[in-house]
Amino acid sequence: MLEIKLAFKNLLGAGLRTWLNVIVLSIAFVIILFYNGMLDGWNEQARRDTCEWEIGSGEIRHPLFDPYDPYCYQDAHKAIDADLQKLINAGEITPILVTQASIYPQGRMQNIVLKGISPDQKLLKLPSDKLNGGDGDIKAIIGHRMANASNLKIGDRLMVRWRDVQGAFDAKEIVIADIFRSNVPAIDAAQIWVSIDVLQEICVMPNEATYFVVNDEYLKTHREALAPNGWKFASKELLLKDLNDVIKSKKASSGIMYGLLLAIALLAIFDTQVLSIFRRQKEIGTYIALGMTRFKVVRIFTFEGTAHSILAILLGSIYGTPVLSYFVRAGIPMPSSVDQTGLAISASIYPVFSLGLIVSSILLVVISAMIVSYIPTRKITKLNPTDAIKGKIL
């Protein structure tokens, strides 16, 4: 208790020097929270959007299907058997058929991926119900990225050319029934969605699919064997691996930035401690002469340095709470160019400050401050009290 009292008394007595250290450290603390909260918010939003729009709770894929390899689309499809059909009827999985095609917006040719999905599916957020009807026209839905890239609007008619399973060319006009706005570029850029029945018919692939999106119910009921015979299963974690890797790399790069800021603040504490021990040699000698153990003196000085971090956290909380709360409510606007990066980023990222993040940030600041405060105090253990009282340099 004596150490705490002495530490705070000495700290507050140091005046501006203490407050400068505290302010710099509090800025580092708030920035650590801000960056990590932003990345956690992005991670949460991207995972949620990717699951809701693209992957559900996982995918059952044709063994040859690789979404990043358009060369495989030609062969990566096969018939939906009775067991899979039962799961489709139960709403546990939804089939998707993928093929390559070309479109001719404003008379120029553009290569796209044509995807077929059931208009009645409820598993993904895609507005597939808009694919119903059409009176002989092929109805299609596209994302806003595709609409912007090809200058398309709802109601526009567009010529699409494709090859059927035997390689025969054909072309027909499609009508843009809806343009959806999604944060997931993987279902949007250079893609057109039509009814799976239509795609099966025009490609002469009756009742065939390239992959299925599954829901949580499927995972529960098929825990033992997630991949049906002749298909392979891609788990949610596997499908989100790329996203996790990006977030991890972003955390590492942002860590460098706030690490530098933290290092500056800690260096200031370190300097303060060195100066403090040098200037207070007589005080240290008196403490020891009066019977205080060297270890206790080290504790007083270490705590004094660590107390900077406690004050910094308190100060950071005073101004950081309203600032960070504002960003939680209003979001952090992202530049429009991030839309083109291929990553699932919304127009605004809403940071998430979990208890774990706050506690780990506090521990990081306090422990690192404690370490840099302790290092200069080690000299005290070698101090001769008589020399110290005489003011001889350590």
Added chain:
Amino acid sequence: MKYIKFLLIFLLAINSETYAKYPDAAGIIKKIDENMFSTNRVFESVMTINGKRSSRSIVSRTYSVGDEKSFTEYLSPASEKGTKMLKLDNQLWIYSPGTDRIIQISGHLLRQSVMGSDLSYEDMMEERKLTDIYDAKVIGEEEISNRKCWVMELTAKVEDVAYFSQKLWVDQESYVPIREDLFGKSGKLLKRATLENIKKIQGRWFPMKFTYKDMLKEGNGTVFEMTDVKFDQKIPAYIFSKASLKK
């Protein structure tokens, strides 16, 4: 009943008369194949790509054996000089001197146009005899560019065919198609080829100028003009190897 019988006999008579006045369609497409296909050929050509604002010409030399093997080397302009293309069965490779790399063209890339022309790599790979893939019938007679032509309708008899049907205007004298309209299964006109400047070379009639037009795309099409054609040549086997791409 009597009237129906009469009507049937009448229609049958008209039909048989229609077919009687035209030559055998199978014979015509056989003659077309004899003109257009050879064991091998070597030719130099100028491909003129007519864009919206300007046109550009690319000179190339091609060696081909049937519909399985083909090797093309681009000779000019300077930007394309040295680019080579090798086709073996259904595989296609391109060598670009700028990058000094050989790239296999497949999947999406096969649908890209060749150097901005109206021809895709897929189109260049589709070279099969009409008699192998189409059933033909003569549906009329028309005059195109002052030449009398048989108008023919070709419908695919095999499933793995790029264009389900074709309409041909075949020159009655040379048995070379002067115009080809290529249709999809739905009946949509997809491409049009116009063949001109028919010359007799080594005993066969051959068009020296082809104009291809992707009917879904804007523009004036691509003109492919042969400057020198030789049939049934001795082509060294090494030409059709990947090693020759980098030579």
